[in-house]
Amino acid sequence: MKTNSPTTHRIVKRPSAARGHADHGWLKTQHSFSFADYYDPAHMNFRSLRVINEDHVDAGRGFGTHPHRDMEIFSYVLAGSMAHKDSMGNGRTLLPGQIQLMSAGSGVTHSEFNPDTHKDLHLLQIWIMPEKRNLTPSYTEWHPKPESDADPKVLVISPDGRDDSATIHQDAHIYRLRLQSGESIAHHLAPGRGLWIQVMRGSLTLDGEALIAGDGASSEDEGDFEIRAINETEALLFDLK
Numbered sequence: 476m477k478t479n480s481p482t483t484h485r486i487v488k489r490p491s492a493a494r495g496h497a498d499h500g501w502l503k504t505q506h507s508f509s510f511a512d513y514y515d516p517a518h519m520n521f522r523s524l525r526v527i528n529e530d531h532v533d534a535g536r537g538f539g540t541h542p543h544r545d546m547e548i549f550s551y552v553l554a555g556s557m558a559h560k561d562s563m564g565n566g567r568t569l570l571p572g573q574i575q576l577m578s579a580g581s582g583v584t585h586s587e588f589n590p591d592t593h594k595d596l597h598l599l600q601i602w603i604m605p606e607k608r609n610l611t612p613s614y615t616e617w618h619p620k621p622e623s624d625a626d627p628k629v630l631v632i633s634p635d636g637r638d639d640s641a642t643i644h645q646d647a648h649i650y651r652l653r654l655q656s657g658e659s660i661a662h663h664l665a666p667g668r669g670l671w672i673q674v675m676r677g678s679l680t681l682d683g684e685a686l687i688a689g690d691g692a693s694s695e696d697e698g699d700f701e702i703r704a705i706n707e708t709e710a711l712l713f714d715l716k
Contacts, residue, residue, distance in 0.1 A: 481677045482559075483682055483698070484682050484694045484696035484698060485694060485695075485698065486681055486692050486693070486694050487692065487693045487694065487697055488684060488686070488690065488691075488692045489507055489686065489690065489691035489692060489693070490689075490690055491505070491516070491689025491690050492689075493524060494506055494507055494529075494689070495509070495510065495513030495515065497511065497512065497513065497535070497643050498699045500533075501532065501533040501536040502531070502532055502533070502536070502603065503528060503530075503531045504528050504529065504530045504531070505528065505529045505689065506526075506527075506528055507526075507527035507528075507529075507673070507691050508521075508524075508525060508526055508527060509522055509689055510528060510540055510576060510590055516524075518609055519603075521669060521693050521715070522669045522671075522672050522715040522716065523603050523604045523645050523646075523647060523715055523716065524599065524601075524602075524603055524647075524713055524715060525602045525603060525604050525673055526601060527599060527600075527601050527604035527673055527691065528599065528600040529597075529598075529599055529689065530596075530598050530599070530600055531595055531596070532555075532589045532595060532596040532597075532598070532684070533589065533595055534589060534591055534592050534593050534594055534595055534596075534673035535589060535590075535591070535592045536588075536589055537557075537558070537586065537587055537588030537589050537596075538587045538588070538594050539584055539586055540560075540584050540585065540586045540641075541584060541585070542582060542583070542584045543577075543579035543582075543583060543584075543585070544579050544580065544581060544582040544583070545579060545580065545581075545604075545605060545608045545609070545610075546579045546602050546603070546604065546605065547576065547577075547578050547579075547602065547603040547604070547605050547644055547645055547647075548576070548577050548578075548579060548600070548601070548602050548603075549570060549574055549575060549576040549577070549600075549601050549603075549632065549641070549643075550569065550574065550575050550587065550598050550599065550600050550601070551572060551573075551574050551598060551599045551601070551651075551675075551711065552569045552570060552571050552572065552574075552595075552596070552597075552598050553571055553592055553597040553598055553599065553675060553676070554571055554595070554596070554597040555571070555594050555595055555596035555597060555598075556569065556589070556591055556594075556596065557569045557572055557575075557587055557588070557589065557590075557596055557598060558566055558587070558588045558589070559575055559585065559586070559587055560575065560585060560586050560588075560591045561584065561585035561614065562583050562584045562585065562612075563583060563612055563613075563614055565614045567616065569616075572617050572618075572619050572624070572651075573616065573617065573619070573642060574616060574618075574631055574632070575614070575615075575616050575641075576614070576615050576616065576617070576619040576632060576641040576642070577596065577612070577613070577614050577641060578610055578611075578612055578613045578614070578643070578644055578706060579612060580605070580607065580610035580611050580612040580613070580637075580644075581609045581610065581611065581612060582612065583612040585676075599601075599673070599675065599711070603643065603645050603647055604645065605644040605645055606644055606645050607644065607647065609657055613642075614625065615636070615641040615642050616641060617632065617639070617640060617675075618640040619651075624653075625653065626653070627652060627653060627654050627658060627660050628650050628651075628652055628660045628662075628712075629650060629651050629653075630648065630649070630650055630709075631649055631650065632647065632648070632649035633647075633648050633649070634646055634647065634648075635684070645715075645716075646715070646716035647713065647714070647715050647716070648713075648714040648715075649657070649688045649710040649711060649712070649713050649714075650711070650714075651661075651676075651709070651711060651712075652672075652679075652702065652708070652709065652710040652711070652712055653708075653709050654677075654679065654702070654703075654707070654708050654709075654710075655707055656704055656705070656706045656707055657690070657703070657704060658703070658704050659701055659702060659703035659704070660701075660702050661699050661701055661702075662694070662699070662700045662714070663699050663700075664694070664696070664697050664698060664699075664700060664710060664714065666669065666697045666698060666699070667697075667716070668714060668715060668716055669693060669694070669695045669713075669714075669715045669716075670693060670694045670695075670700065670712070670713065670714060670715075671691060671692070671693045671712075671713040671715065672691065672692050672693075672702070672710055672711070672712050672713070673690075673691045673710060673711045673713075674686045674688050674689065674690050674691070674697060674708065674710045675688060675709045675710055675711065676688050676704040676707075676708055676709040676710075677704065677705070677706050677707050677708025677709060678704075678708055679702055679703060679704050679705055679708045679710065680701075680702070680703045680705065681694075681700060681701075681702055682694075682700055682701055682702075685705065
């Protein structure tokens, strides 16, 4: 479905219903890209973006301690709370709208747990391939500031940590979008880069292409893109080398 506004760039849509999915009882998850037992050679990654998993974790359950290496891993909490622990000594509980970013580098172990015994945890787990292997593991967070929490477009992750964003070891700029019904923002994609948008709540249009919660869409055409909310919406926008 498209609006009356013509698409000026080639948009490749990844519908929510077409994602891979798994039901582990305590965990219900949907995969935008191949992950674990879900394998689709047509959907392995988009540039350095390797994983977007939308997870629903039962109250009082979670991911036990397990290892990772050579991956930039971040979580965006949509509802509930998430308790994080890792072998670097970090122990934090994240709330909705907050982000944790862990550079697994040369190797790290960590766990993610829903500490609430009554409410489910809803989050996005996202992996981005780093620019180099065997980096020193690190951990950063991004929390919204009260004065900018309602801003329609906020930089949350960047390679240089500017504007108080979390720092990633990749040429990736990630924005949180929060738009009211009818509100629009623009994003300029430079030559040689790729854009991915992941809708978390509500619905919007990307250059006229309608997207609902759970949908993703990408483009590798340079130029200015218009993102317009159909209704109140929240999304992540990835600008990737």
